[in-house]
Amino acid sequence: MGKFVFNDLAQLPMGSKLFYRIWISFFLVAVACRALPSKSDVPQGIIRNNAIYAIKNVNIIPMTLKNEVIYNATVVIRDNRIESINGQIPAGVEVIQGKGKWLVPGFIDMHVHVPTDFYVGTKLPTQDASVFFDTQDLVTPYVANGVTTIFNLNASFGSFSQRNAIARGNVIGPRMALAALIDGGQGIGRKVNTATDGRQAVRSAKAEGYEFIKVYSGLNVETYKAIIDEAHAQGLKTIGHIPDAFQGKLKQAFVPYYGMVAHAEEFTKHSKDFSEEDAQRFAILAKENGTWLTPTLTALSWISSQVRSIDELRTSPTLQYVHPLLQSKWLTANNYHQDTTSERRDYFKKMVDFNKKLVRAFKLAGVPIVTGTDTGVSGVVAGFSLHHEMEQLVEAGLTPEEVLSSATRLPAIWLGLESEIGTVEKGKRADLVLLDSNPLEDVKNARRISGVVVNGQWIDKSSISKMLSELSKRNTAAKDKYDWNKLMGK
Numbered sequence: 001m002g003k004f005v006f007n008d009l010a011q012l013p014m015g016s017k018l019f020y021r022i023w024i025s026f027f028l029v030a031v032a033c034r035a036l037p038s039k040s041d042v043p044q045g046i047i048r049n050n051a052i053y054a055i056k057n058v059n060i061i062p063m064t065l066k067n068e069v070i071y072n073a074t075v076v077i078r079d080n081r082i083e084s085i086n087g088q089i090p091a092g093v094e095v096i097q098g099k100g101k102w103l104v105p106g107f108i109d110m111h112v113h114v115p116t117d118f119y120v121g122t123k124l125p126t127q128d129a130s131v132f133f134d135t136q137d138l139v140t141p142y143v144a145n146g147v148t149t150i151f152n153l154n155a156s157f158g159s160f161s162q163r164n165a166i167a168r169g170n171v172i173g174p175r176m177a178l179a180a181l182i183d184g185g186q187g188i189g190r191k192v193n194t195a196t197d198g199r200q201a202v203r204s205a206k207a208e209g210y211e212f213i214k215v216y217s218g219l220n221v222e223t224y225k226a227i228i229d230e231a232h233a234q235g236l237k238t239i240g241h242i243p244d245a246f247q248g249k250l251k252q253a254f255v256p257y258y259g260m261v262a263h264a265e266e267f268t269k270h271s272k273d274f275s276e277e278d279a280q281r282f283a284i285l286a287k288e289n290g291t292w293l294t295p296t297l298t299a300l301s302w303i304s305s306q307v308r309s310i311d312e313l314r315t316s317p318t319l320q321y322v323h324p325l326l327q328s329k330w331l332t333a334n335n336y337h338q339d340t341t342s343e344r345r346d347y348f349k350k351m352v353d354f355n356k357k358l359v360r361a362f363k364l365a366g367v368p369i370v371t372g373t374d375t376g377v378s379g380v381v382a383g384f385s386l387h388h389e390m391e392q393l394v395e396a397g398l399t400p401e402e403v404l405s406s407a408t409r410l411p412a413i414w415l416g417l418e419s420e421i422g423t424v425e426k427g428k429r430a431d432l433v434l435l436d437s438n439p440l441e442d443v444k445n446a447r448r449i450s451g452v453v454v455n456g457q458w459i460d461k462s463s464i465s466k467m468l469s470e471l472s473k474r475n476t477a478a479k480d481k482y483d484w485n486k487l488m489g490k
């Protein structure tokens with residue numbers, strides 16, 4: 001097989017030496033041009049976002065700063081927005097009974113990778129893709145889990161097509177924030193090694209339509225600083241890794257406008273003993289610089305699990321919702337489960353514990369923490385992983401209310417979308433999750449989803465179950481068609 005080209009770091013673990021790199025390329029996604037479905041096309045249990053409807057007798061957890069629960073309230077949704085809270089229900093509209101249920105803002109996953117179509121082989125002019133992903137199938141697990149906004153940290157041309165397919169109404173999916181990844185070193189993709197090239201890469205990314213910049217591990221010190229400075233000048237926020245070049249001089253990485261560290265794991269490389277003191281030192285660096293944290297605890301815990309064995313992954317109940325090609329890759333070409341020694345297992349276990357220590361220290365220092373999963377890393381399944389992340393954050397020492405803020409209001413603020421999403425308030429976009437139990441009592445209750453409103457579209461529990469079971473069936477039926485090793489010519 002010829003040169004392998006992949007457009008996305010999606011399934012590729014990031015953030016340390018373990019993480020291998022892969023070429024990035026652009027490609028085209030063929031999307032059928034279909035008109036918006038007419039009302040009769042819409043299955044029962046789904047209300048389209050051009051409708052008016054109400055949720056009645058529901059307990060609202062608004063997730064505003066004050067966050068006073070509004071009991072037994074009525075919410076009217078019109079044209080993708082919350083029209084009123086405790087206002088009049090317009091005559092004749094559909095009413096969803098919310099008695100005894102809890103309404104929270106849609107959840108936000110601040111670190112995902114969504115695969116896009118790619119090709120394998122030698123690149124020719126007019127090259128099209130050879131492996132395709134159905135956008136609905138990729139995003140159904142987000143919707144099913146109440147994740148209504150995602151932040152793609154290595155977006156490509158295909159990501160814009162996915163976003164537009166959702167906007168057009170062909171796909172029910174989350175809103176997407178898209179970051180362009182910039183790295184150092186050689187190869188295809190945005191690879192820059194001078195300050196001048198770094199600044200140009202930022203301007204090009206902006207011109208191509210990206211809204212955020214992700215800095216990556218291979219950047220040198222000067223280029224990294226220039227990228228962050230230029231991104232700010234261009235009105236783009238920066239998130240990312242701490243480049244390896246800052247080994248031994250971590251403080252220097254905290255330049256103005258370095259907006260967010262994309263993994264708690266980024267700090268582990270700068271601690272010899274994983275001590276409390278180091279955790280506090282790192283937290284102060286972030287706090288003083290105004291840099292936020294996306295811990296991605298679930299990703300590291302999955303990686304640690306696979307370093308031990310891939311049995312947990314193999315038997316994971318959510319694996320069925322992953323595209324069969326990726327299932328094949330995760331199970332038969334698993335990078336983490338190689339050269340496994342007891343030292344390596346111990347190291348990962350210690351790293352998992354240290355990450356939780358970091359979260360506690362960052363919380364105490366007052367660094368805003370947001371939920372992100374690194375969906376796409378093997379084991380980390382879209383949507384389901386956000387709940388695992390929330391539970392891990394509680395284990396690390398956040399209260400359920402803090403975790404819910406980390407999954408709603410805070411990421412909305414970081415993304416600059418606080419006037420649109422992140423709280424349940426009049427005038428905001430209708431991104432909502434209806435829960436059977438109170439998540440402030442136990443964050444696990446956030447899994448007990450009775451229905452989801454994504455950009456104004458209501459999807460009830462039975463529709464969610466149906467979408468998931470059909471996805472699972474399709475993935476299982478297609479399993480024989482996808483063999484990662486064969487595709488890679490191994």
Ligand SMILES: [Zn+2]
Nearest residue numbers: 014111153374
């Ligand atoms: Zn990532």
